[in-house]
Amino acid sequence: MSGKSVEPVRKHVVVEAPQERAFRVFTENIDRWWPREHHIGKTTMKTAVLEPKENGRWYEVCEDGSQCDWGKVLAWEPPRRVVLAWQLSAQWQYDASLITEVEVTFTPEGPRRTRVDLEHRNLERFGDAAEAVRNSVGGTGGWMQLLELYAKAAQG
Amino acid sequence: MTNATDGFAALADDTRRDIFERLAKRPLSVGELAEKLPVSRPAVSQHLKILKAAGLVVDHAEGTRRVYRVDPRGVEAMRGYLDRFWDRALAAFKEAVEEEKDS
Numbered sequence: 001m002s003g004k005s006v007e008p009v010r011k012h013v014v015v016e017a018p019q020e021r022a023f024r025v026f027t028e029n030i031d032r033w034w035p036r037e038h039h040i041g042k043t044t045m046k047t048a049v050l051e052p053k054e055n056g057r058w059y060e061v062c063e064d065g066s067q068c069d070w071g072k073v074l075a076w077e078p079p080r081r082v083v084l085a086w087q088l089s090a091q092w093q094y095d096a097s098l099i100t101e102v103e104v105t106f107t108p109e110g111p112r113r114t115r116v117d118l119e120h121r122n123l124e125r126f127g128d129a130a131e132a133v134r135n136s137v138g139g140t141g142g143w144m145q146l147l148e149l150y151a152k153a154a155q156g
Numbered sequence: 157m158t159n160a161t162d163g164f165a166a167l168a169d170d171t172r173r174d175i176f177e178r179l180a181k182r183p184l185s186v187g188e189l190a191e192k193l194p195v196s197r198p199a200v201s202q203h204l205k206i207l208k209a210a211g212l213v214v215d216h217a218e219g220t221r222r223v224y225r226v227d228p229r230g231v232e233a234m235r236g237y238l239d240r241f242w243d244r245a246l247a248a249f250k251e252a253v254e255e256e257k258d259s
Contacts, residue, residue: 006231009239013246017253025253033252035244118246120238127231 008121015114022114023079023106028052050084052076058084069094074101081105089126100125166210167236171195172203176226179213183225210236 015022025032027050034048047061056073075083084102089095100122107115167173175189186204190197204224207213211232215224 006235009235009242011242011246013250015250015253017256021256022253025256026249029252033245033248035241035248116246116249118242120242123235123238124231126234 006123006127008119008123010117010119012115012117014109015116016112017114018112019106019108019114020079022116023082026104026106026116027078027082052078071099075103079106086120098125166206166212169203171199172207175200175203176207176212179224179226183223185218185221185223187221189224 017025030050031048036045044063045060046063049057049059049061051057051073054073054076056076057069058071058073059067059069061067069087071085071087073082074085075081082104084104086100086102087094087096087098089098100120103119103121105117107117109115167176171193174193178184178189178192186197186200189204190200193200195203204213204215208215208224212227213224214227215222217223
């Protein structure tokens with residue numbers, strides 16, 4: 001239902017690295033680890049980019065040079081916290097009116113160890129956005145795209 | 157009803173994924189699904205029950221038939237996908253951050 005809240009996705013990982021490095025690799029060096037299968041452009045993803053500043057863009061560059069937005073930087077507090085806006089709908093399209101938040105915090109557990117907590121929240125907004133798309137274009141075509149991703153992930 | 161089963165776990169089963177993909181193309185009744193699949197009608201009902209509990213499909217009555225379709229809002233499906241996605245992403249992140257040498 002519209003307005004019904006959905007439990008956020010919460011994850012954490014402990015890395016053997018100082019807090020500042022963990023923060024930098026997560027943000028400025030996002031291209032080094034971002035899963036390649038996740039991209040929205042028509043051709044293969046070449047680079048994932050996160051501009052290291054508040055209101056910075058978060059996007060992918062495809063092999064053909066085109067750029068596809070994913071979202072933006074909502075809060076930039078190095079080396080402790082970053083909040084990103086994930087603005088891809090369930091149809092896997094950039095939707096400027098959809099904002100789901102990904103908050104990542106970096107907590108030192110020693111000079112060379114950092115705990116990274118990630119929360120992806122406001123997931124109910126995917127439903128509201130999907131409802132809006134359905135009402136305006138009357139289709140559920142985006143489902144097939146999601147299914148393909150599902151099948152891939154389930155088999156991997 | 158609680159969403160005890162997450163969408164991703166519900167789709168880990170081949171038959172359920174088959175059912176889900178058929179329903180994504182068009183709404184079908186239990187009987188129609190059973191005709192197309194190599195499993196019994198009670199088995200189809202059981203799979204549908206799990207998909208429904210996971211928030212992936214919805215049903216409504218049409219005369220004496222019960223017709224199922226994919227929940228067009230897809231929130232639980234999306235959540236299930238993201239749950240798996242962030243697992244993979246953070247594992248890759250850990251590898252990247254730890255392979256970097258001290259400077």
